[in-house]
Amino acid sequence: MISGTVLLLGAFVALIYFVFLKKPKWKNAPPGPSGFPVVGNLFQMDKHNHLSFTKWAKEYGPICKIDLASMRMVIVSDYKLVKEIFAEPAFSGRMDFSNIDFIMDGKVHGLANTEGEHWEELRRFTLRQLRDFGFGKNTMEESIMTEVTELIDGLKEHGEKPLEDIKLKFTLAVVNSLWSLCTGIKYKQNDEELIKMTEDVNKAFHEVQEGGSIILFMPWLTKVMPVWSGYEKVKREILKMADSCRKPMLDHKKTYHEDFDRDFTDVFLKEIRKTTDPNSAFMGKLGEDNLVATLGDLFFAGTDTTASTLAWMMLYLSKFPEVQRKFHKEIETTTGNSRMCAISDRPNMPYTEAVIAETLRFSSITPQGLGHKAMKDQEFHGYLIPKDTIITANIFHIHFDPTIWGDPENFRPERFLSPDGKTFKKHEALLPFSIGRRQCLGETLARDSLFLFATNVVQRFKIEFDTKGPDHGFEPVISFILTPMPFNLILKDRLA
């Protein structure tokens, strides 16, 4: 049996090789904190990575660089520069997530992890098909509203007892509308299979978070020490989730009929069947793996994000009753409380839009977006950014920059309103969905979901913070995304 010492020695030799021998020196690099040999700045990073990124932005300016073991990273902390750099094809690669890929064969699949031609093919196809199947259309609204109604019924039944996990309730509702669009499968919100699948995703998220920096920034360590680095557990959970995505594909293959496109899975299978180009992302077995991974990406990227944002909003509304009062008043004025809110109400609800925008800013659930990668050596504002450098948008810093927002620490929806309060004002520095060529693919669905869930829940219930339950302020749980720590709400039915 190989001893721990031998393993450690092996890891050390591999590390020296990767850091010192494989990586050429970076001439003309942006400024940044000096780090330690071998590990660079890795252990100078706060467990809330975004707090360190903010500190470094203040010290070294809008373009700075850090070294995370064998990985070099450029942090961009000015929204105009983020817009510029993310519009560049050379900077639209993706940080190497091959060790958390759904297929786990050492390569990358799906659309969030891939880059280059395969990514372009998959992104174009997915956007077009999801639009055809409902993104931004009435059918999508109907599907979300079915879930909103079921959620509200469940909340009514719960009564005025402390409600412990509003985020889970939102997650189950959001998953359902997304999953029926992608796979045609429709669950009840209390269905055990749905709950299990959601729990598996949460576990996968949790394991990645626990393995955190090491898994992402020292990927080679996961090969040398799969158990010690926590990678075995991460892999197990991700593969479980991949099985949940493979099942609908296998079921659809059995019942597939060329003349009927039932959902996204069917049209993807159709594309696989008609593809003959061996270099295509839709070719044969690779096509099927890409379908499994794309379903996984949509599930992974679409559910926890939307549900966490809604959970943060409920927390803010319970803590800022005056905001809730104004929000509710606008809902009442618009609908007369004789019907539920619909997407068509949006242009008449500037305060609501402002509450959503301020929630996206204040929660900043993806504080550093998703790392991009330079696909070739490319100059940017006088610096030569070498191929394979990771580029990170410092979204949290931008969202809390006092030179942009004046009083960023205050939750103040009015910052997104015209002085007379009648018009919603977009702000260029609000980048919750990132920007440019890899901008969030689900933004329309996310925005529709946020609007419909939030307005209709607030129309029905007065939301109060349960002072007898846990109170962590606005402290987030550390994860891939920032989600609220546990809190309890008391929901009082306004229309009972």
Ligand code: HEM
């Ligand atoms: C409040 C909700 C959401 C937030 C804040 C959010 C945020 C983001 C961010 C910051 C990125 C990284 C973009 C980049 O690389 O520059 C991203 C990518 C992505 N999002 Fe979202 N997202 C949300 C909801 C959704 C939903 C509902 C879906 C799908 C149904 C979705 C699907 C995706 C996909 C597939 C990508 C990868 C795009 C690519 O690599 O080309 N997201 N999202």
